[in-house]
Amino acid sequence: MIAEAGHYALVLALALALIQSTVPMIGARLRDPVLMNVARSTALAQLLFVGLSFGALVLLHVISDFSVANVYENSHSLKPLIYKITGVWGNHEGSMLLWVSILALFGGLVALFGNNLPLSLRANALGVQGWVSTAFYLFILLTSNPFLRLVNPPLEGRDLNPVLQDPGLAIHPPMLYLGYVGFSISFSFAIAALIEGRIDAAWARWVRPWTLMAWMFLTLGIAMGSYWAYYELGWGGWWFWDPVENASLMPWLAGTALLHSAVVMEKRNALKVWTVLLAILTFSLSLLGTFLVRSGVLTSVHAFATDPTRGVFILLILCVFIGGSLSLYAWRASSLKQGGLFAPISREGALVLNNLLLTTACATVFIGTLYPLGLEVLTGERISVGAPFFNLTFAPLFVPLLLALPFGPLLAWKRGDIAGAAQRLYAAGIVALVSIAVLWAWVRGGSAFAPLAIGLAVFVIIGALTDIAERSMLFRMPLSIALRRARGLPRASWGTMFAHVGVGVALIGIVCETTWNTELISTLKPGDVAKVAGYELKLDDISQRQGPNFGEMLAHFTVSEGGKMIGVMTPSKRSFSTRAMSTTEAALMSRGVSQLYISLGDTAASGAIAVRIYHKPMVLLIWFGPLLMAFGGLLSLSDRRLRVGAPKPAKASRSLQPAE
Amino acid sequence: MTRKQRRLTMIGGALVVLGIAIALVLNALRDSIVFFSTPQMVAEKHIPAGKRFRLGGLVEPGSLVRGDHMAVTFKIADGSNALSVAYKGILPDLFREGQGVVAEGALDSSGVFKADTVLAKHDETYMPKDVADALKKQGHWKDDYEKAGKKPDGDAKPMQGASR
Numbered sequence: 001m002i003a004e005a006g007h008y009a010l011v012l013a014l015a016l017a018l019i020q021s022t023v024p025m026i027g028a029r030l031r032d033p034v035l036m037n038v039a040r041s042t043a044l045a046q047l048l049f050v051g052l053s054f055g056a057l058v059l060l061h062v063i064s065d066f067s068v069a070n071v072y073e074n075s076h077s078l079k080p081l082i083y084k085i086t087g088v089w090g091n092h093e094g095s096m097l098l099w100v101s102i103l104a105l106f107g108g109l110v111a112l113f114g115n116n117l118p119l120s121l122r123a124n125a126l127g128v129q130g131w132v133s134t135a136f137y138l139f140i141l142l143t144s145n146p147f148l149r150l151v152n153p154p155l156e157g158r159d160l161n162p163v164l165q166d167p168g169l170a171i172h173p174p175m176l177y178l179g180y181v182g183f184s185i186s187f188s189f190a191i192a193a194l195i196e197g198r199i200d201a202a203w204a205r206w207v208r209p210w211t212l213m214a215w216m217f218l219t220l221g222i223a224m225g226s227y228w229a230y231y232e233l234g235w236g237g238w239w240f241w242d243p244v245e246n247a248s249l250m251p252w253l254a255g256t257a258l259l260h261s262a263v264v265m266e267k268r269n270a271l272k273v274w275t276v277l278l279a280i281l282t283f284s285l286s287l288l289g290t291f292l293v294r295s296g297v298l299t300s301v302h303a304f305a306t307d308p309t310r311g312v313f314i315l316l317i318l319c320v321f322i323g324g325s326l327s328l329y330a331w332r333a334s335s336l337k338q339g340g341l342f343a344p345i346s347r348e349g350a351l352v353l354n355n356l357l358l359t360t361a362c363a364t365v366f367i368g369t370l371y372p373l374g375l376e377v378l379t380g381e382r383i384s385v386g387a388p389f390f391n392l393t394f395a396p397l398f399v400p401l402l403l404a405l406p407f408g409p410l411l412a413w414k415r416g417d418i419a420g421a422a423q424r425l426y427a428a429g430i431v432a433l434v435s436i437a438v439l440w441a442w443v444r445g446g447s448a449f450a451p452l453a454i455g456l457a458v459f460v461i462i463g464a465l466t467d468i469a470e471r472s473m474l475f476r477m478p479l480s481i482a483l484r485r486a487r488g489l490p491r492a493s494w495g496t497m498f499a500h501v502g503v504g505v506a507l508i509g510i511v512c513e514t515t516w517n518t519e520l521i522s523t524l525k526p527g528d529v530a531k532v533a534g535y536e537l538k539l540d541d542i543s544q545r546q547g548p549n550f551g552e553m554l555a556h557f558t559v560s561e562g563g564k565m566i567g568v569m570t571p572s573k574r575s576f577s578t579r580a581m582s583t584t585e586a587a588l589m590s591r592g593v594s595q596l597y598i599s600l601g602d603t604a605a606s607g608a609i610a611v612r613i614y615h616k617p618m619v620l621l622i623w624f625g626p627l628l629m630a631f632g633g634l635l636s637l638s639d640r641r642l643r644v645g646a647p648k649p650a651k652a653s654r655s656l657q658p659a660e
Numbered sequence: 661m662t663r664k665q666r667r668l669t670m671i672g673g674a675l676v677v678l679g680i681a682i683a684l685v686l687n688a689l690r691d692s693i694v695f696f697s698t699p700q701m702v703a704e705k706h707i708p709a710g711k712r713f714r715l716g717g718l719v720e721p722g723s724l725v726r727g728d729h730m731a732v733t734f735k736i737a738d739g740s741n742a743l744s745v746a747y748k749g750i751l752p753d754l755f756r757e758g759q760g761v762v763a764e765g766a767l768d769s770s771g772v773f774k775a776d777t778v779l780a781k782h783d784e785t786y787m788p789k790d791v792a793d794a795l796k797k798q799g800h801w802k803d804d805y806e807k808a809g810k811k812p813d814g815d816a817k818p819m820q821g822a823s824r
Binding site: 234364383386397581 | 669673689692714
């Protein structure tokens with residue numbers, strides 16, 4: 001009954017999406033406010049029904065109704081409740097349902113908070129959202145229905161893949177999807193603007209908070225996924241340049257560029273055509289990511305060719321939306337008026353450079369991800385493009401980006417003074433050079449790469465702080481006045497600072513971890529001591545334990561530093577009987593922002609156990625960086641001028657028209 | 661600067677960055693990609709010692725020998741040929757005899773494949789993509805692999821590996 005109700009709700013949502021995708025757009029054509037207002041109610045009703053449908057699937061998983069194929073294949077009655085819930089999106093059908101639910105959520109939010117939008121813009125944008133939802137509802141209902149019943153209901157389920165039975169799964173996919181799908185809003189607004197043939201600074205002001213929100217979630221989602229891989233896979237890597245990861249990195253890079261170009265458009269009414277293109281590209285890359293992950297093309301080009309229904313369907317969606325939107329762009333872009341001239345050396349110029357480097361970096365990731373697929377389809381030759389490729393292409397493009405980063409916020413709009421900006425960055429430059437020299441002396445002629453990269457990160461961090469210091473006149477005014485000025489700065493300036501500092505912090509973490517991590521692989525018997533990076537780890541004993549749906553072997557380590565005990569670590573190996581699989585649960589111990597990491601290997605007949613012990617200096621900074629970036633995004637989002645739903649008449653934007 | 665000059669500066673800058681990026685990509689594609697082979701392809705093609713490639717196939721049952729200090733040797737077979745592989749370190753959880761694996765490394769002068777990375781997947785019925793394709797081509801494909809191998813879950817990291 002629940003399954004049928006969920007299925008029915010999903011069909012109703014499809015019907016509503018069909019109305020949403022046609023009626024309001026006809027209304028916008030005919031300038032009929034009644035028809036245009038249909039968008040709002042259908043978007044909200046659609047959210048309600050898809051929410052019911054998603055709730056039904058969650059309920060089926062919670063009550064372990066194994067007569068539903070999706071529950072049977074991915075659940076088990078002994079599974080802890082949290083994994084029964086998160087298991088809903090740990091499989092193809094459920095994760096697609098989550099995808100459309102989030103799409104409907106964003107549509108509903110625009111409907112709720114978009115009262116200050118021009119009526120036709122809202123109608124068109126929600127109409128475009130309706131197209132996207134229609135396509136994905138059809139995909140789910142025709143190829144991946146999660147509510148299918150089994151004729152002979154089995155008594156027990158097949159359990160969720162043990163790797164996915166982790167709190168990481170509760171957060172990572174929803175975050176990632178909030179990011180991916182959130183970019184659909186800027187896409188819909190861009191298409192709506194192209195349809196109307198009118199775009200102005202106010203448009204950028206409406207689009208920016210949505211982009212910012214999607215970008216924040218995507219940042220957190222990627223960071224979360226990276227940390228999950230780090231502790232769950234048991235070999236201490238945090239980024240593998242795996243196509244699945246690249247699929248989320250590409251929209252992030254394009255989205256970061258979009259965020260910056262939207263600033264130019266909002267403040268200076270320039271770069272309109274480019275911003276619209278970026279909005280289209282960002283969501284296209286999100287769709288591409290969905291295609292790569294969901295079609296099975298990554299597992300095997302041949303599997304894709306032999307069972308093509310799902311893959312071809314998503315490919316079709318991809319072609320229709322990307323092809324359609326780019327054609328519309330080619331046809332209508334010239335009708336958007338250009339505005340806002342600026343000199344190459346200016347804030348706008350710096351943001352153009354930022355966009356150029358980010359999109360180029362995104363393109364290299366794109367090539368590295370799709371080249372092997374293309375080559376295999378064309379020649380049958382199989383290659384793997386791994387970390388070396390990306391280190392040689394992606395990294396060199398980020399160096400100029402980071403070098404230029406501190407200059408951007410210090411340059412004036414329209415016509416900047418590079419010498420003046422450089423002068424204000426003296427302090428940052430000197431601190432960076434000193435840290436390079438100190439580090440170089442400390443590592444005594446080791447690789448020059450690490451000190452230089454850390455120097456660059458220091459430059460970025462101090463540069464970002466310099467901007468705030470300059471704006472609040474710190475060191476030039478009495479402290480109390482400077483503090484008052486700092487408090488009065490727009491939150492967006494603080495947001496910029498936190499996000500930019502986050503970039504530098506993440507870079508320090510990445511460089512320290514890759515350059516100075518220590519690894520020890522050895523076989524230990526109870527009583528043996530391993531020494532890693534000044535820590536002594538003694539294996540006390542090995543014990544067995546029974547979990548809810550797995551058996552577990554735990555190794556108990558006592559960790560001491562300089563003879564003093566500082567803690568215990570218990571890495572384990574779990575074996576899940578239902579799927580005859582085992583997973584390695586690494587043990588982590590944080591020392592400041594550095595971590596000790598132990599994971600277990602095989603047990604030998606003699607009772608000795610293979611262990612991998614890592615010391616990873618500064619590794620936590622890799623994830624603190626993205627946290628800071630997302631926090632910066634949150635601050636920017638709370639800025640008065642962008643507050644979602646804050647009444648902001650379109651008149652205000654007139655004053656932003658360029659002087660020229 | 662006139663409007664035209666400004667535009668030219670912009671376009672010029674963009675072209676410079678794109679040019680550098682293309683040079684980087686071409687350079688990296690020449691140097692850093694790794695080709696995939698099966699033992700049979702190795703036997704036919706004569707790959708020089710020291711050239712890195714990926715070797716895929718099934719771990720030959722009974723060939724796994726564990727030595728001192730976590731050194732292991734095993735054979736990767738594809739039905740017609742088999743190649744000895746030497747590896748030092750912890751093998752992934754799902755490494756088993758009779759299962760599909762992909763090893764990355766290079767041949768040494770005596771013709772043994774020295775692997776520095778061994779990959780297996782987090783699923784007992786999984787077959788690495790390259791291995792499955794190669795086996796299919798050679799007609800060693802069994803249907804039960806297929807049924808099982810068709811449920812990739814995209815949110816899971818597809819490979820599990822061990823590397824030195």
